[in-house]
Amino acid sequence: MDNNWPLWEVFVRSKNGLEHRHFGSLHAADEEMALENARDVYTRRNEGVSIWVVKSSNITASNPENNGELFEPAQDKVYRHPTFYKLPDQVKHM
Amino acid sequence: MKSEHLYNYILGIADNSLILGQRLGELCGHGPSLETDIAGTNISLDLIGQTRSYYQYAAKISGENKTEDDIAFLRLERHYKNVLLVEQPNTHFGFVMGRQYLFDVFHLLLLKELQLSKDETLAAIAKKGIKEVSYHKRFSGDWVKRLGDGTPQSTAKMQEAIDDLWPYTQELFDMTDSDTAMALEGVGVDVSKLKKAYYKEVTDLFELATLEVPQSTYFSRGGKKGVHSEHMGYLLADLQYMQRTYPNMQW
Numbered sequence: 001m002d003n004n005w006p007l008w009e010v011f012v013r014s015k016n017g018l019e020h021r022h023f024g025s026l027h028a029a030d031e032e033m034a035l036e037n038a039r040d041v042y043t044r045r046n047e048g049v050s051i052w053v054v055k056s057s058n059i060t061a062s063n064p065e066n067n068g069e070l071f072e073p074a075q076d077k078v079y080r081h082p083t084f085y086k087l088p089d090q091v092k093h094m
Numbered sequence: 095m096k097s098e099h100l101y102n103y104i105l106g107i108a109d110n111s112l113i114l115g116q117r118l119g120e121l122c123g124h125g126p127s128l129e130t131d132i133a134g135t136n137i138s139l140d141l142i143g144q145t146r147s148y149y150q151y152a153a154k155i156s157g158e159n160k161t162e163d164d165i166a167f168l169r170l171e172r173h174y175k176n177v178l179l180v181e182q183p184n185t186h187f188g189f190v191m192g193r194q195y196l197f198d199v200f201h202l203l204l205l206k207e208l209q210l211s212k213d214e215t216l217a218a219i220a221k222k223g224i225k226e227v228s229y230h231k232r233f234s235g236d237w238v239k240r241l242g243d244g245t246p247q248s249t250a251k252m253q254e255a256i257d258d259l260w261p262y263t264q265e266l267f268d269m270t271d272s273d274t275a276m277a278l279e280g281v282g283v284d285v286s287k288l289k290k291a292y293y294k295e296v297t298d299l300f301e302l303a304t305l306e307v308p309q310s311t312y313f314s315r316g317g318k319k320g321v322h323s324e325h326m327g328y329l330l331a332d333l334q335y336m337q338r339t340y341p342n343m344q345w
Contacts, residue, residue, distance in 0.1 A: 005127075026128075026129050027127060027128075027129060028129065029240070032236065033236070033240075036133070036232075036233060036236065037129035037130075037133065039229075040129065040132045040133040040136050041128070041129055041132050044132070044136055
C-alpha cells in the first residue's frame with residue numbers, strides 16, 4: 001500500500017518567531033493525510049507549533065553532479081565574508 | 095469510601111479508555127504503514143494517559159490503600175465496566191478505524207458534557223481530554239471516509255466492519271445505577287441524552303463515506319454490567335500477565 005503513496009517533505013516550525021525547518025519525509029495519499037501523518041510522526045514530543053507539507057516531486061533540487069561549478073568557486077572568496085572591517089568599540093550588538 | 099457510586103462511575107468511563115488503549119497497543123509495530131502505526135499508538139497512549147488520571151482519582155476516593163495499578167491490573171473480568179464495543183478484537187485496519195470512530199464520536203460528546211461536572215477533578219480530566227479526543231475523531235473519521243469512499247474492495251471491507259460493529263453501539267447510551275445517581279447529583283453525564291446527536295453525526299459521516307447505515311434491530315449489551323464477550327478474557331490475560339506473574343512488580 002505504501003508503494004502507491006507519494007512522498008512528502010515535512011517542515012516544522014518549532015516555536016513562534018523561528019522559521020520552518022525540514023524535519024524529514026513521509027508517505028501519504030494526499031495533503032490532508034500528509035498533515036495528519038506529519039503531526040503524528042514528527043510532533044508527538046512537543047516539537048512544533050506549525051507544519052508545512054509539500055510533495056517531494058514539487059521540489060526542484062540541484063544536481064550533485066554540478067556541485068563543482070555551483071559551489072566550489074565560493075570556496076576561495078574569503079572577502080565575501082564581512083570579517084575585514086574593524087568595528088569601532090562604540091558599536092555594540094553586532 | 096466517599097461514594098460507591100462515584101467510584102463505579104469513574105471506572106465506567108476509565109475502563110473504556112483502558113481497554114481500547116490496550117487493543118490499539120496490541121497493534122504497535124503492526125500498523126499497515128509506519129505513519130498509521132505511530133498514529134494508532136499515539137491514540138493508545140492518549141487513552142491510557144486519560145485512564146491513569148481517572149484511576150488515580152478513583153484510588154484516592156476508594157478509601158482503601160489502592161493504587162492506579164491495582165485498579166488497572168488486579169480486577170477480575172466481571173469487575174471491568176467497559177462497553178463491548180471497545181473490547182472487540184483487531185481484525186483489519188478498516189475495522190480498527192471503524193471501531194475507533196464509533197467510540198470517538200461518543201467519547202467526545204461525553205467529555206464535552208463531563209467538563210461541566212460539579213466534580214472538579216472529573217471536569218478537569220474531561221477538559222484536558224477533549225483536545226486529544228477531537229484529534230482521534232478527526233483521524234478515525236477521515237479513514238472511515240477514505241476507505242468507505244475508496245476502491246470497491248475498501249468500500250466492501252469498511253461496510254462489513256460497520257455492519258459488524260453496529261450492534262455494539264446502543265450500549266454506549268445505557269444508564270447504570272451509578273450513572274443515574276451521578277447524573278442526578280450533577281456529577282455525571284446522562285448518556286442516554288447523547289444518543290440522538292451520536293447517531294446523527296455517525297450517519298452523516300457514513301453518507302459522505304458512501305456507506306449504508308446498518309439496519310440491524312439486534313443490539314448486544316452487557317459490558318457495562320461486567321458481562322463481557324468471549325474476547326475479554328484473552329485481552330485481560332495479556333494486560334494483567336506481568337502483575338499476576340510477578341506480584342507488586344514495579345518498573
